[in-house]
Amino acid sequence: MSDLTHMSIADALKGLESKDFTAVELTQAHIDAMAATKDLNAFVTETPEIALKQAEESDKRREAGKAGALDGIPLAIKDLFCTEGVQTTASSHILEGFIPQYESTVTAKLFADGAVMLGKTSLDEFAMGSGNTHSYFGNVINPWKGSDAKDLVPGGSSGGSAAIVAARGAMGATGTDTGGSIRQPASFCGITGMKPTYGRCSRWGVISFASSLDQPGAFARSVEDCALLLNSMAGHDPKDSTSAQKDVPNFAAAITGDIKDLKIGIPKEYRMDGMPEEIAKLWQQGAEWLKDSGAEIVDVSLPHTKYALATYYIIAPAEASSNLARYDGVRYGQRVEGEDLREMYENTRSQGFGDEVKRRIMIGTYVLSAGYYDAYYIKAQKVRRLISEDFTKAFEQCDALLTPTAPSAAFAIGENEDDPIKMYLNDVFTVPASIAGLPGISVPAGLDSNGLPLGLQVITKAWDEETAFRVGGVIEEKASFTALPQTLSQKAA
Amino acid sequence: MAQLTKGETGEWETVIGMEVHAQVIAESKLFSGASTKFGADPNSQVSLVDAAMPGMLPVLNKYVVEQAIKTGLGINSKINRTSVFARKNYFYPDLPQGYQISQFDQPIVGEGKIEIDLKDGSVKEIGITRMHLEQDAGKSLHDQHPTKSYVDLNRSGCALMEIVSEPDIRGPEEAAAYISKLRMILRYLGTCDGNMDEGSMRADVNISVRKPGDELGTRAEIKNVNSVKAVQQSIDFEVARQIEILEDGGEIKQETRLWDPDKNETRSMRSKEEAHDYRYFPDPDLLPLELAQEQIDAIKKTLPELPDEKKHRFIDEFGLSAYDASVLIAERPRADYFEEVAKDRDAKLAANWVINELLGILNKNEQDITDSPIKAEQLGGLIDLIADNTISGKIAKDVFAEMYKTGNDAAAIVEEKGLKQVTDTGAIEAIVDEVISENPDNVEAYKGGKDKLFGFFVGQVMKKSQGKANPAAVNELLKKKLS
Numbered sequence: 001m002s003d004l005t006h007m008s009i010a011d012a013l014k015g016l017e018s019k020d021f022t023a024v025e026l027t028q029a030h031i032d033a034m035a036a037t038k039d040l041n042a043f044v045t046e047t048p049e050i051a052l053k054q055a056e057e058s059d060k061r062r063e064a065g066k067a068g069a070l071d072g073i074p075l076a077i078k079d080l081f082c083t084e085g086v087q088t089t090a091s092s093h094i095l096e097g098f099i100p101q102y103e104s105t106v107t108a109k110l111f112a113d114g115a116v117m118l119g120k121t122s123l124d125e126f127a128m129g130s131g132n133t134h135s136y137f138g139n140v141i142n143p144w145k146g147s148d149a150k151d152l153v154p155g156g157s158s159g160g161s162a163a164i165v166a167a168r169g170a171m172g173a174t175g176t177d178t179g180g181s182i183r184q185p186a187s188f189c190g191i192t193g194m195k196p197t198y199g200r201c202s203r204w205g206v207i208s209f210a211s212s213l214d215q216p217g218a219f220a221r222s223v224e225d226c227a228l229l230l231n232s233m234a235g236h237d238p239k240d241s242t243s244a245q246k247d248v249p250n251f252a253a254a255i256t257g258d259i260k261d262l263k264i265g266i267p268k269e270y271r272m273d274g275m276p277e278e279i280a281k282l283w284q285q286g287a288e289w290l291k292d293s294g295a296e297i298v299d300v301s302l303p304h305t306k307y308a309l310a311t312y313y314i315i316a317p318a319e320a321s322s323n324l325a326r327y328d329g330v331r332y333g334q335r336v337e338g339e340d341l342r343e344m345y346e347n348t349r350s351q352g353f354g355d356e357v358k359r360r361i362m363i364g365t366y367v368l369s370a371g372y373y374d375a376y377y378i379k380a381q382k383v384r385r386l387i388s389e390d391f392t393k394a395f396e397q398c399d400a401l402l403t404p405t406a407p408s409a410a411f412a413i414g415e416n417e418d419d420p421i422k423m424y425l426n427d428v429f430t431v432p433a434s435i436a437g438l439p440g441i442s443v444p445a446g447l448d449s450n451g452l453p454l455g456l457q458v459i460t461k462a463w464d465e466e467t468a469f470r471v472g473g474v475i476e477e478k479a480s481f482t483a484l485p486q487t488l489s490q491k492a493a
Numbered sequence: 494m495a496q497l498t499k500g501e502t503g504e505w506e507t508v509i510g511m512e513v514h515a516q517v518i519a520e521s522k523l524f525s526g527a528s529t530k531f532g533a534d535p536n537s538q539v540s541l542v543d544a545a546m547p548g549m550l551p552v553l554n555k556y557v558v559e560q561a562i563k564t565g566l567g568i569n570s571k572i573n574r575t576s577v578f579a580r581k582n583y584f585y586p587d588l589p590q591g592y593q594i595s596q597f598d599q600p601i602v603g604e605g606k607i608e609i610d611l612k613d614g615s616v617k618e619i620g621i622t623r624m625h626l627e628q629d630a631g632k633s634l635h636d637q638h639p640t641k642s643y644v645d646l647n648r649s650g651c652a653l654m655e656i657v658s659e660p661d662i663r664g665p666e667e668a669a670a671y672i673s674k675l676r677m678i679l680r681y682l683g684t685c686d687g688n689m690d691e692g693s694m695r696a697d698v699n700i701s702v703r704k705p706g707d708e709l710g711t712r713a714e715i716k717n718v719n720s721v722k723a724v725q726q727s728i729d730f731e732v733a734r735q736i737e738i739l740e741d742g743g744e745i746k747q748e749t750r751l752w753d754p755d756k757n758e759t760r761s762m763r764s765k766e767e768a769h770d771y772r773y774f775p776d777p778d779l780l781p782l783e784l785a786q787e788q789i790d791a792i793k794k795t796l797p798e799l800p801d802e803k804k805h806r807f808i809d810e811f812g813l814s815a816y817d818a819s820v821l822i823a824e825r826p827r828a829d830y831f832e833e834v835a836k837d838r839d840a841k842l843a844a845n846w847v848i849n850e851l852l853g854i855l856n857k858n859e860q861d862i863t864d865s866p867i868k869a870e871q872l873g874g875l876i877d878l879i880a881d882n883t884i885s886g887k888i889a890k891d892v893f894a895e896m897y898k899t900g901n902d903a904a905a906i907v908e909e910k911g912l913k914q915v916t917d918t919g920a921i922e923a924i925v926d927e928v929i930s931e932n933p934d935n936v937e938a939y940k941g942g943k944d945k946l947f948g949f950f951v952g953q954v955m956k957k958s959q960g961k962a963n964p965a966a967v968n969e970l971l972k973k974k975l976s
Binding site for chain 2: 081082088090095098100101102104203204205206207208210211212238239240241242318319321322324325326328330331332341345365368369370373377
């Protein structure tokens with residue numbers, strides 16, 4: 001059955017339709033794979049019973065000729081999406097044991113299309129982190145291993161989702177991306193990750209980190225699979241005032257392989273000092289692949305790029321400090337009693353939140369405080385506008401931008417922990433598009449000398465995910481990335 | 494003229510600005526679909542959004558926005574085409590989100606003004622600084638358990654309008670007139686029911702004192718002022734307190750004080766130093782609120798006639814006194830009732846009956862005009878009977894009392910009880926003759942110059958006719974026979 005777990009979603013849908021296997025068989029294969037990769041610690045909560053029940057129902061629907069677009073496809077759900085009747089924690093102690101009475105819009109749409117939920121994947125607490133090292137439920141381990149065989153981070157914050165898809169424990173997964181939380185782990189785990197335009201997917205029922213940046217998106221092992229997932233997840237939701245009233249195109253149909261009419265911009269500011277040579281080379285290689293396929297390569301400039309990370313680390317914590325105020329021990333989640341109300345708040349929040357969350361709440365509270373608001377928050381909003389304008393101008397010269405996804409391959413667990421700034425630098429290539437609300441896809445493009453995957457990122461105009469998928473598809477084809485994580489290939493051997 | 498308070502060192506001027514919180518009349522809350530009905534069981538009207546469950550998002554109630562526009566137009570204010578919802582951050586158990594969604598530097602309504610009517614008959618303009626929309630908090634209940642507090646979130650998320658006045662108010666009378674006028678306007682508009690008892694209108698009063706002509710003094714903000722009476726009492730108390738401190742050489746601290754209606758005093762809640770830093774910032778879950786001029790114009794067309802316009806019309810069109818007009822316009826249903834009674838009738842007579850008789854008995858029985866057992870049309874019917882001499886004004890009062898008791902039409906009561914006025918001079922003459930022959934002494938005295946006795950004869954005739962005799966005819970006949 002192990003073949004079933006190596007299949008693409010597109011092929012699995014064909015197999016299900018032609019009755020090569022059932023949804024129950026497909027799901028069981030993934031439940032077995034989850035068990036075999038349990039040491040990755042990808043899940044906070046596994047839901048095999050729910051999965052099998054959903055799979056049975058899926059088989060019945062298919063039998064009755066009523067199968068949905070993703071019917072019978074086993075997926076992992078980032079534990080930031082509220083799922084009705086299933087514990088939802090945001091990987092935080094403060095929400096341990098919290099069982100929502102409601103289903104997030106995105107997961108509801110996936111289930112309405114027949115998707116099967118294998119479980120809730122681990123993340124950096126409240127999606128704050130780039131290594132999945134800030135989960136109350138422990139590190140997630142990347143299925144890829146470097147030559148020294150050390151345990152590596154899967155990236156973050158959607159580390160559990162990326163790791164389990166890479167480890168063939170799920171065919172795809174949901175993620176959320178605030179500053180790179182889908183694209184960077186996709187790059188670290190050698191899979192494809194798509195963050196759509198801000199407002200493309202509803203945030204209703206997704207636990208908020210930074211409302212003006214958070215955006216649900218998809219992980220899968222192919223560009224087409226990501227497109228299939230996004231088609232199901234996207235669409236206007238009247239319950240989310242920031243979700244856009246835009247028609248959802250057929251994303252998969254956009255992957256034509258033909259990019260002859262496209263201009264691809266190479267932003268010179270992304271060529272940073274100290275960038276590993278291998279990454280620079282892979283980027284160059286990517287540009288040549290696209291050129292070989294008929295696209296025109298143009299140099300463009302995004303002059304305010306260097307301010308993006310600082311801007312992000314003001315706006316995101318500011319919003320987070322307010323968004324996380326509701327975790328006060330009064331109505332749900334953990335409560336640690338105290339002598340009086342104030343002490344109850346202090347006990348609950350100091351014991352309920354981890355260090356990184358506390359750090360960002362403090363930064364956010366600081367930048368919003370009287371006397372600092374103008375100097376930090378207002379200024380950051382101004383810079384945010386400049387960064388957006390950079391992209392608008394660049395897209396007058398080109399249709400898509402090509403950049404590396406992350407400044408390094410996956411690093412060892414424990415590395416970068418001493419210095420939060422070093423950790424924050426992981427998002428240097430992903431944050432600008434987040435700030436501008438633009439879609440970005442990371443496609444695995446090669447391995448570094450250590451045998452670890454590296455991704456390339458394609459950024460397009462708002463609402464033009466189709467071009468991102470189209471260009472991503474060409475990179476995928478040219479890169480023909482077929483390497484398996486060492487943990488899997490060793491097992492197979 | 495500014496109202497001054499005499500102190501030991503001379504006269505002091507009181508300067509007041511008010512922030513009135515008015516709950517918007519709407520079926521559902523500002524950002525959720527939960528019901529806003531008053532008096533439901535605790536926590537029975539709480540949506541996932543109101544309880545700030547993880548991942549829940551606010552969606553602006555469009556009807557509330559229309560109500561706010563209506564209110565802004567009703568208080569003669571500028572409607573801002575773009576406004577922004579901001580988060581006011583603070584921790585409290587009855588504030589589930591840990592922030593209140595409010596409007597900060599870009600409110601939906603800008604500057605405006607209303608006119609207040611003072612007892613001496615003068616009119617004063619009070620400036621409106623702004624009005625914004627915000628969420629109400631829930632309610633903490635501290636008396637349900639010996640050691641714990643309970644929280645009721647029914648009110649959490651209900652829409653409030655905060656109406657901020659300029660510091661144009663100069664004393665308790667003006668403050669009372671201001672809040673009463675505001676309440677009247679909101680009730681006319683149907684945007685707030687103005688029930689201060691139920692907390693749907695609450696005021697914070699900013700008070701300072703100064704020597705006339707001086708710069709503004711340091712103010713204290715008085716919270717929890719929940720009736721017109723409390724507004725006046727709290728100002729009286731606070732002005733006396735501040736003058737005493739200043740005259741003793743002390744300084745007023747800028748602080749927030751709480752009105753205690755049981756002890757009739759204000760007491761310190763928190764000083765300026767203890768004031769919260771609310772860390773306002775635009776709510777990223779909500780887009781800026783953009784209004785089309787067409788929408789504002791369309792709402793403008795639906796505005797009802799407002800109290801001031803109505804008052805002037807009543808004076809001009811019906812010839813009422815300013816006092817009568819202001820009594821009648823105090824409540825919109827009252828004014829509507831009057832207009833229906835007055836239609837095609839003697840308006841002054843209609844005003845008399847509505848104000849003196851109807852409102853008199855309704856007030857006595859603590860009823861609103863909407864509860865009146867006598868409908869406007871019926872009261873009109875009664876007035877018609879007076880006008881066509883079917884009954885006298887005196888009989889009419891008895892008929893009115895019967896109408897109030899039974900809800901029956903005046904004509905039916907008159908018919909049933911045989912109360913029709915006697916205008917047949919022959920019949921009246923017979924009674925007049927009877928009365929004259931029965932009272933020879935008084936006739937003698939009257940003829941001898943005791944003119945006052947004329948009233949006695951009229952009374953006797955009316956009595957004998959059970960009040961049904963036409964008073965004019967009685968007068969005429971008596972004059973003739975006694976001369």
